[in-house]
Amino acid sequence: MAVFQAALVNEIEKLYKKKKALVAVLLSLAVIVIGQLAIVGVRSGFGLRGAGSVEFPMLVLSVVVNTVLPLFTALVTIDSFSGEYSQNSMRITLTRPVSRFKIFTAKITAIVLFILAMLLLLLIFSMVVGFMFNTNSATWDSLGRTVFSYLVSLLPMAVLALGIVLLANLFKSGISVFFISILAFIVFKVLGVLFSQYSSLFMTTQLDWYNLFLVNSFPLGKIMRQFMIMLGSGIMLFTAGFYLFDKKEF
């Protein structure tokens, strides 16, 4: 366990030292600021309320979960795998007395922690901004649902990261992985709209699964099914990704 911890700390430190993490934070804050400015514009321009204090974090979530978050998840993931392959720094990592499985898991844990940190940061800032600039519409119930929605968004994002990990181990160049990821993302989005009855199978629709936790009646069956689909694809992608990582020659 101590070996894994060391590997994890190593991965987190690498991630943290990169400029990408900082850019991700800044861009997320920009989304919040731009979102709030848009709301103020709509309010004074059209006389609509736009969003209340609790709706604002939800609005921010619905935007970032489909834009900034997947984008930076992809960038960070590609950096962690393809980046190290091309810089040959992976060799240094592998020379340490740590099994490949532990390195692989540590890398993924670091990425998941990055996503979690981003979500928490977005939650806190959008809530602060939401309460500062919008009429108060909060109840304990809606507040709880908002926090929960942010937290559950971690799961589909992690599955997405695993998908990109697989791609990063399949293709050599980080750039091609990035473009394939973006292309696949768009294709899945379009398919989700065209075949709405099968939309719950697509990874991109699962990004919006936090909506299920907003439903008053709490649709347990649907939540369980979505959870199982994500879990199943997560296990598959993790195994396939590790298989390739394990086989790789450096």
Added chain:
Amino acid sequence: MKVKKKTAMLVSFTLGTLLLATTALADIVTKSGYDQLKDALKVTAEQSSDKFDSFTMDFSIAMKDNGTTLGTINEIHKYDRSKSASENISSRERINGDNDSSQTYSDKTTYIRVSESDPTYYVTEYPQERKEEAFSNPFKEDGADDIEKIADAVVGSLKDHVVVTENSDGSKGLVGSLTEVQIPSLVNAVASFQMKQEFNGRQDDLPHLTKDVFVKEVKGTAKVNKDGVLESILGSAVLSGKDEQGTVHEISVEALFKISDINATKVRKPDLTGKKVVKDTAREYGSEITNPEKFVGKFKNDILLEKDDKFVKVGEQIMEISHFDNQTLTGQYYEVYKPGFEEYANSERNFKFNAKKSDQKNSSEFEYTTESGSKRSIYVDGHSGQVYLNGVSMSRGNLILDSSFRPDLE
């Protein structure tokens, strides 16, 4: 060790695949509440237009502002498909006292209407039997599929907000509710912008919303009977907003739709004895003109000139129709000028035409080609007894020409 790792990977991959496949299959098979509601709507529309001999549809809407009723609308539609007859009773009340109720009756040969403000029975009789369906299925109209796709995409993740409870007798209850956190901000903004246009202060009995308009809540319940037919659906929405004085208005709209008396509805023709009745005969039905001979003859209108701030008649545009039978229209167009105005005459506007009915369905347009090869059309309006000549350049200098012609009966 090596073998163990491989087996572990194989097992976990298979496990993941199985988990994914089984739940995915289960998810596709499971119908969301939204889909069940849609199915019920389709079944209802289909049964109403194909299967039920008769049924009654009730429809009512009430609008309230902070609890005070602003207005109500009630409508009862009775359909008897076997006789192609229908009866509508509608009444509306508004807070400013602008109340009205009216009643209509329609079957293959008659259409009767009467209203509270004018207790005269207006009866229209159709010499040809009308072929209209009493109730047509809206899901079978052109473009219904596309609209359904768009609706599905818009509803998107809100599908799961509809909860279904199944009763022991096979009937179902559907409940759905959305509060402001659950309505996507974009949907809320578009909806409240639409609604804000309604409360723009131009109607004196409605509050004028200027600020902080938003949809607060949307709720709905529906009942589906054991045959899958929607028996009732009740929907309500609350819109909140402030007026110019800053007073908060919560405007609620409730709508109820019910289907009842399936195969037990009787449509009654109103009893006209002792009532004030105004009768008329429908001159034609559809695009076919019942007696086309009436359009054979001379049609004309005056040519005017604006001169010294006055309109002066300088001549006549004349259209002589020599033959008309609902399929072809032949004749001649020319202009006659009064003495002193002959210089306005133009040989271009003197031509014969041999026009054929346009391919469009239900159109009384007749198309012809001029000698120069351009396509033009003539429109025959049996209702107003006029003929319209389209596509001829009508204005020239101060000359005022008109494209509509009335019969010359002098």
